[in-house]
Amino acid sequence: MLVIPAIDVREGKCVRLVQGKLDEETVYSDHPVAVAHSWQDLGAKWLHVVDLDGAFAGRPKNLEVVREIIDTVKIPVQFGGGVRKLDTIEELLSIGVARVILGTIAIIEPALVEYACKRWGDRIVVGIDSKDGLVAIEGWEATVEKQALDLALEMKDRGVERIVFTDTRRDGTLRGPNIESTRKMAKGSGLKVIASGGVSSLEDIKRLKELEPEGVEGVILGKALYSGKVSLEEAIAVAEMEEN
Template identity: 50%
Template sequence: MEILPAIDLLEGRCVRLYQGDYEQSQVFSEDPVEVAKSWVDQGANWLHLVDLDGAKTGEPVNLEPISRIVNAIDVPVQVGGGIRDRNRVTQLLDLGVNRVILGTVAIENPELVTQLCQEFPQQIVIGIDARDGKVATRGWLETSEIEAIDLAQRMPHAAAIVYTDIHRDGTLKGPNIPMLREMAQAIEVPVIASGGVSSVTDLLSLLALEPVGVNSVIVGRALYTGDVALKEAIQAVGQGRWQDVPPDLGSSATA
């Protein structure tokens, strides 16, 4: 189980939102590059970056801090937020980003996304952000009528699916285990869990989903509040085995 620390960028600063609400943002650092270096120093093998301004406007806004982060560290980076055409994809890949996350465009132009997945194999990730099971778009400001699992099934060529339960994101209430299991069982693409992780116990609960295809987890607020210490979490998850996870950790979380 790979742990991906999240760095959410708003006006060039490292912030966290509560349930995707831009009005409930908390600034954790004015220097996202130093934050990125810190996570790498503590053992992160991947970083997850989100351009929150871009997600809202549909145009990448935080390219400068993203570029500085990529150039400052020696681990791969995936980036999402406001990437809705081929030019933006290639722009980020040219900066040295390893994987690009597409969200809104997967709803609005699925044919383009399929083409991009085939043109850039293993470099296109689909971000599925769900509110009550329905896919949210445009920085979570709008909610479609499309079911999250239906969208995931339409993207068989993606490198991975990032599934975020918006009601859990930034709340420290734990991941939505039942929904993650249901999605992973419905598709063959690897699933990256996102939203709600509050403790190492939550991370260990996700180990029970590894056999069905949940192989990574994005952790945000819990790292910044200190509820999860990254180095210790990586060690705990690395030593854990899904066979050893108590049944209640792997199945009791509610949607």
């Protein structure tokens, strides 16, 4: 199972929010590019970069930072945050983003997701953010009357192969991931799932790793890494441990 460090960028800085709330922000570094290098040096095989300003504005706002990260690290980067147009996807892929994560647009214009999947294949990922079982959109400021699993199945029908699944109630809280909802999402959708939100210990990673047979192929770590609760090297060791 992959362990993917998160780099959340707001106003050019590396930050973490609690449950997506801007008024609960902690700045961890003024230099996201240096942070990217540190995770690479510690063994990360992927990076998860989110443009928080973009998520709220509806279009990416920190592309220069993203470009610099991509130009200076050797590992692939998946990116999300305000990607709602085809030309934005094209621009991101052209500057070297390995996978583009679509969120709100999956609700408001699912045909665009279908077209993107046909054109770019598995370089398109859908981020499904669940708030009490319902889909959260627009930087988690709103929810829609649609169950997260129902959206996953719709996206699968439109050609999506992989999702990032986040329980927004857990994100940034260090309360542990929602194992049961992650299991239901992976098993019920049949999609490849990258779990996100709430991981706080190596035990959490072990529990998510048990879901690999169901389709959970990775976990995104944010606050657990930045607060020192979890060592990236130890997390990778646990995630890559072979079962007896």
